[in-house]
Amino acid sequence: xxxxxxxxxxxxxxxxxxxxxxxxxxxxxxxxxxxxxxxxxxxxxxxxxxxxxxxxxxxxxxxxxxxxxxxxxxxxxxxxxxxxxxxxxxxxxxxxxxxxxxxxxxxxxxxxxxxxxxxxxxxxxxxxxxxxxxxxxxxxxxxxxxxxxxxxxxxxxxxxxxxxxxxxxxxxxxxxxxxxxxxxxxxxxxxxxxxxxxxxxxxxxxxxxxxxxxxxxxxxxxxxxxxxx
Numbered sequence: 058x059x060x061x062x063x064x065x066x067x068x069x070x071x072x073x074x075x076x077x078x079x080x081x082x083x084x085x086x087x088x089x090x091x092x093x094x095x096x097x098x099x100x101x102x103x104x105x106x107x108x109x110x111x112x113x114x115x116x117x118x119x120x121x122x123x124x125x126x127x128x129x130x131x132x133x134x135x136x137x138x139x140x141x142x143x144x145x146x147x148x149x150x151x152x153x154x155x156x157x158x159x160x161x162x163x164x165x166x167x168x169x170x171x172x173x174x175x176x177x178x179x180x181x182x183x184x185x186x187x188x189x190x191x192x193x194x195x196x197x198x199x200x201x202x203x204x205x206x207x208x209x210x211x212x213x214x215x216x217x218x219x220x221x222x223x224x225x226x227x228x229x230x231x232x233x234x235x236x237x238x239x240x241x242x243x244x245x246x247x248x249x250x251x252x253x254x255x256x257x258x259x260x261x262x263x264x265x266x267x268x269x270x271x272x273x274x275x276x277x278x279x280x281x282x283x284x285x286x
Contacts, residue, residue, distance in 0.1 A: 067099040070159035074102065078170050079142060087135050090115035093128065099159070103146050110136045133220055137239055145173045175235075216244045218275040225281050237279065246272055 075081050081088045090113045096102045113136070114128035131139075149157055149165075221240050224233040241247040246268040248254045256262050 065159040065163050067159050070162040071099040071102060073163045073165070074099075074142075078165055078167050079138070080167060084118055086115045086117075086131055087139065089118075090131055090135075099162075103143075105139070105143060107140060107143060110139055113139075133222070133240075134236075137236060140239070140243070141174050142170070145170055148173065216246065216271055218271070218278045220244070221275045221279050223279055223281055227282055233279070241272065241275075244271075 075088060075091075079087070091097070091102060093115055094113060096105065110131070113131045115131065116128050117126045146157075153161070220243075222233050222236045224230065238247065238250065241250060248265060249268050249272045254265075256265055
């Protein structure tokens, strides 16, 4: 662990984030991906755009001598860990009212990050939804307001049911649920999980119907637990 001092370097702060806060091993796909894609300093790592996570790749370490494996994409679990990390850093910057100094970063604990990851879905939803609206708001075509919400949904954030985790054993429900909720937030369909959400605007009602169709399809893919007779 790096000792926090007022003269802590950016390199030491980055090492603390990767080694202690994220607890990445030397062969972690996330670490290998950061290295492959040029994220080699503190500013570049904390400044990763969320839209880039899906395209991040890493080169698996060769098992056999002479083998040159091809780059592969990060697993969804790795992408979600980075997503939580980026939103946590954004939350800390907002709380700090500005960028965190290396001194403050080295003072961060892994338990603090884990606590943030366990945030209630509603709290996390507000944070992620705000980010999505700011970073990926689709263009609205003038004069076509009546169908804009559904059109924006279909043309906006790319939704794929294969992004969702598969539940094959009920004992993993808690982990499954957290991951499922975060993914619905990233896909901007989390309104479906809010029983209090009841739109009155016809445009939003149509949008909710489309969102429900997708979430039902995702659940049909995810829920593969065996039914005991």
